[in-house]
Amino acid sequence: MTDLLQPKAIGQDHARRDGPSKVSGTAPYANEAPVDNPAYCHLIQADVARGRVTATDAAEAEATPGVLAVLTPRNVERLASTEDKELAVLQTDEVAFRGQIVGLVIAETPEVARQAAGLVSFTYAEQPHDVTLSADRDDLYKPDTVNPSFATDTSTGDVDAAMQAADVTVTQTYSTAMYHNNPMEPHATTALWNDGDLVLWDSTQGVHSVRSTVAKVLGLAKEQVRVICPYVGGGFGSKGMPHAHVIAAAMGARALPGRAVKLALTRQQMFSLVGYRTPTIQRVRLAAAKDGRLSAIALDVVEQTSRIKEFAEQTAVAARMMYAAAHRATSHRLAALDVPVPSWMRAPGECPGMFGPEVAMDELAERLGIDPVELRIRNEPERDPESGNPFSSRNLVTCLRDGAERFGWADRDPRPGARRDGGWLVGTGVASSVYPASRMPKSDATVRFEDGRYVAEIGAADLGTGTWTTLALIAADALGVPADEVDVRIGDTEQPFASVAGGSSGTSTWGTAIVEAARAFRDKFGQDPQDGDEAQGQVPEYRASERYALYAFGAQFAEVRVHADTGEIRVPRLAGVFAAGRVVNPRTARSQLIGGMTMGMSMALHENSVLDPATGHVVNHDFAEYHIATCADAANIEAYWVDEHDPHVNPMGSKGIGEIGIVGTAAAIANAAYHATGVRVRDLPVTLDKLL
Numbered sequence: 168m169t170d171l172l173q174p175k176a177i178g179q180d181h182a183r184r185d186g187p188s189k190v191s192g193t194a195p196y197a198n199e200a201p202v203d204n205p206a207y208c209h210l211i212q213a214d215v216a217r218g219r220v221t222a223t224d225a226a227e228a229e230a231t232p233g234v235l236a237v238l239t240p241r242n243v244e245r246l247a248s249t250e251d252k253e254l255a256v257l258q259t260d261e262v263a264f265r266g267q268i269v270g271l272v273i274a275e276t277p278e279v280a281r282q283a284a285g286l287v288s289f290t291y292a293e294q295p296h297d298v299t300l301s302a303d304r305d306d307l308y309k310p311d312t313v314n315p316s317f318a319t320d321t322s323t324g325d326v327d328a329a330m331q332a333a334d335v336t337v338t339q340t341y342s343t344a345m346y347h348n349n350p351m352e353p354h355a356t357t358a359l360w361n362d363g364d365l366v367l368w369d370s371t372q373g374v375h376s377v378r379s380t381v382a383k384v385l386g387l388a389k390e391q392v393r394v395i396c397p398y399v400g401g402g403f404g405s406k407g408m409p410h411a412h413v414i415a416a417a418m419g420a421r422a423l424p425g426r427a428v429k430l431a432l433t434r435q436q437m438f439s440l441v442g443y444r445t446p447t448i449q450r451v452r453l454a455a456a457k458d459g460r461l462s463a464i465a466l467d468v469v470e471q472t473s474r475i476k477e478f479a480e481q482t483a484v485a486a487r488m489m490y491a492a493a494h495r496a497t498s499h500r501l502a503a504l505d506v507p508v509p510s511w512m513r514a515p516g517e518c519p520g521m522f523g524p525e526v527a528m529d530e531l532a533e534r535l536g537i538d539p540v541e542l543r544i545r546n547e548p549e550r551d552p553e554s555g556n557p558f559s560s561r562n563l564v565t566c567l568r569d570g571a572e573r574f575g576w577a578d579r580d581p582r583p584g585a586r587r588d589g590g591w592l593v594g595t596g597v598a599s600s601v602y603p604a605s606r607m608p609k610s611d612a613t614v615r616f617e618d619g620r621y622v623a624e625i626g627a628a629d630l631g632t633g634t635w636t637t638l639a640l641i642a643a644d645a646l647g648v649p650a651d652e653v654d655v656r657i658g659d660t661e662q663p664f665a666s667v668a669g670g671s672s673g674t675s676t677w678g679t680a681i682v683e684a685a686r687a688f689r690d691k692f693g694q695d696p697q698d699g700d701e702a703q704g705q706v707p708e709y710r711a712s713e714r715y716a717l718y719a720f721g722a723q724f725a726e727v728r729v730h731a732d733t734g735e736i737r738v739p740r741l742a743g744v745f746a747a748g749r750v751v752n753p754r755t756a757r758s759q760l761i762g763g764m765t766m767g768m769s770m771a772l773h774e775n776s777v778l779d780p781a782t783g784h785v786v787n788h789d790f791a792e793y794h795i796a797t798c799a800d801a802a803n804i805e806a807y808w809v810d811e812h813d814p815h816v817n818p819m820g821s822k823g824i825g826e827i828g829i830v831g832t833a834a835a836i837a838n839a840a841y842h843a844t845g846v847r848v849r850d851l852p853v854t855l856d857k858l859l
């Protein structure tokens with residue numbers, strides 16, 4: 168498809184259409200589902216990391232006034248499918264991680280439910296557990312594929328020989344921490360059964376994927392499950408698939424047919440039940456000639472998964488395609504531990520996987536005496552090193568050059584630890600970023616003319632990303648009408664099928680379906696439609712990914728200040744320049760990009776889930792102790808983009824922007840911290856104790 172939409176609405180700043188209802192508190196979130204007389208569910212979690220429940224005493228909880236039901240493995244329904252062990256709620260006495268759901272209480276009020284949950288007592292036969300990841304474990308294994316279906320290992324040429332022959336090499340081990348997604352809106356589900364059919368108001372990145380997963384687990388036809396989610400207070404991947412609490416809410420509500428049951432996770436419960444980013448240990452090897460040209464890149468990753476369900480993050484995939492090097496190798500090895508199930512977190516794979524290599528590039532630049540921006544430019548490949556295909560568009564060099572100019576990189580003194588401003592050591596750092604420009608194979612849309620207005624319908628999601636607004640702009644341009652003549656309806660399985668909001672593929676995929684529907688509408692009804700006219704569209708077959716390497720690129724620049732006496736770390740400036748196709752709505756795009764960079768800064772300096780080996784418990788499981796960057800940290804974060812229209816990705820010429828902002832940021836900050844202090848921190852987060 169090479170017929171880019173002529174932009175009129177696309178590319179102009181548009182305010183969020185959902186903004187007023189969100190800031191006035193009238194946008195209904197999942198826990199505010201419009202139901203009468205709901206009951207409330209509170210989950211009970213295992214407080215051992217491994218073992219078996221041998222006895223349960225629910226008598227006191229059941230006798231508590233206001234309690235409607237207590238469910239444990241002893242009295243619960245059998246699920247139709249227990250294949251997905253994360254979702255097989257209460258189907259076994261076995262405890263596979265601390266925090267696993269072992270029971271639930273339903274009561275007239277949330278307070279009674281929570282109180283009674285604490286009154287159910289469990290006796291455990293505890294077994295020794297193991298939650299400690301290390302690269303020298305003897306039980307590391309090789310998964311069949313990595314998320315979602317990449318080859319686990321790759322090898323081209325001979326990295327060892329290239330390392331031997333090179334003028335300069337870097338061999339280092341880097342690590343990223345365990346991180347938990349903390350969207351502002353905690354996960355919540357309201358469930359209501361009527362005559363054997365189920366309605367779920369669920370905080371999710373994809374109503375249609377929740378529907379199909381829940382239907383399978385509960386043994387229902389898809390048509391028997393309706394999922395509604397017009398608004399989401401953030402997801403970042405943790406709402407990309409239903410987790411155990413969604414099934415728990417449905418099971419709990421089944422005990423009270425005709426009455427809705429509300430289940431909202433507490434912030435602390437989110438640290439065991441909705442996924443997290445695996446810690447990674449990354450061994451990086453780089454080999455280069457004196458002129459900076461790489462001959463070899465290798466990245467070997469060790470990460471963790473749970474014993475009950477494998478999630479293998481594709482941490483090494485970006486290293487396969489980022490730079491020109493004839494000899495390349497990557498691998499992924501996993502330890503299956505007694506831990507909760509890891510999952511997606513903003514740019515799973517690329518985000519942690521660009522940390523080690525992009526810090527290693529900084530180390531190589533220093534050894535070679537070559538500027539780190541220039542080193543990256545010298546290793547620009549002509550084609551995708553991995554597939555051999557041309558890039559549909561690749562403007563990394565433009566991002567690096569443009570960013571260097573905006574940031575004032577030209578007069579940078581490369582010596583580490585050489586600049587002081589009062590009591591502060593000052594440094595700057597750079598890193599590249601990349602994210603696939605994906606489009607999902609399936610999504611459908613309807614365009615209708617109704618009460619004199621156009622309505623575009625698709626069961627898509629707006630996680631706070633701007634979907635409500637951007638899809639209207641895309642529909643308006645495809646219809647050739649002003650944006651304010653178009654309404655959008657999303658977030659309900661009654662609407663046409665939409666792929667999940669994941670992998671930065673949403674706007675690309677859903678927008679394509681909407682363009683198809685709008686064109687079909689114009690073909691059928693011309694320029695003067697009547698009320699009730701309606702046309703469908705679907706994402707057409709797409710073969711561009713066989714012929715082209717499809718990616719967005721970016722470059723991040725950071726200034727870091729470290730106080731010479733206290734080690735206090737500040738990031739007064741952070742700038743990213745991105746080449747991500749046509750930008751649909753600059754206002755919401757900027758928000759996505761600076762949001763991604765802020766989350767990257769948070770990863771660099773603050774976030775770190777501390778897993779206690781003695782208990783298997785994330786001890787800092789709340790906002791008091793799991794630190795996230797706040798407004799005070801985000802002093803001056805700017806996002807820019809280069810003019811890029813990619814005709815191969817979709818009819819809009821746009822690439823996804825939800826995730827690329829976070830990729831590279833942590834490396835740019837760690838590199839700047841080194842430049843400021845002369846201390847190379849290879850293990851995130853960069854905290855003051857590591858710099859002093």
Ligand code: MOS
Nearest residue numbers: 404512513669670
């Ligand atoms: Mo994103 S982690 O693909 O929701």
